[in-house]
Amino acid sequence: MTAEAFIALLDNTRQTSRGWVARCPAHADRHPSLSVSEGERGILVKCWAGCLLEDITVAVGIKVQDLFYDNEPDSLEWRDAHRRRSAERQREKEINVLVGLSVDTVREAERLIQSARDINIDRWSDVQLDVALNRLADAYDLLEKGLMYGGG
Numbered sequence: 001m002t003a004e005a006f007i008a009l010l011d012n013t014r015q016t017s018r019g020w021v022a023r024c025p026a027h028a029d030r031h032p033s034l035s036v037s038e039g040e041r042g043i044l045v046k047c048w049a050g051c052l053l054e055d056i057t058v059a060v061g062i063k064v065q066d067l068f069y070d071n072e073p074d075s076l077e078w079r080d081a082h083r084r085r086s087a088e089r090q091r092e093k094e095i096n097v098l099v100g101l102s103v104d105t106v107r108e109a110e111r112l113i114q115s116a117r118d119i120n121i122d123r124w125s126d127v128q129l130d131v132a133l134n135r136l137a138d139a140y141d142l143l144e145k146g147l148m149y150g151g152g
Helices: 003-008 053-060 075-100 103-115 126-148
Strands: 011-016 019-023 034-038 043-047
Touching: 003 019, 003 034, 003 043, 034 075, 043 053, 103 126
Parallel strands: none
Antiparallel strands: 011 019, 019 034, 034 043
16 A cells, blocks of 8 residues: 555545644544654554554554555555655755755855856866856756755
């Protein structure tokens, strides 16, 4: 079973930065108290009101074993889930790097790009040109990632 398939069995689900929250099916939950996320070997489920995992799975009509990827007859599904988690972790690392950038760093990149407009490079050596172009490429890359993730 995938996390998405498990989430479909729950009520009042909402995606969060770490997975999902939903109403716990094992008790009369007025506010979402069930956390669901994808782990390395299966779906992680936690009721913050204290419900047992067995009670939660019984309430949605599955077995605890269904939460583990090893039980999947098709290992492609597990591999796809693992790839998604790895890609998400990589995106989170990139975002954390960008969030850690100071406003001054972004301003410096913008200033460098603005200053490179309309310059005459006719008399530059290959080394000077290479250094300048590499700095501009880094500045463009920084700004592009910052815009992509809402930074800057």
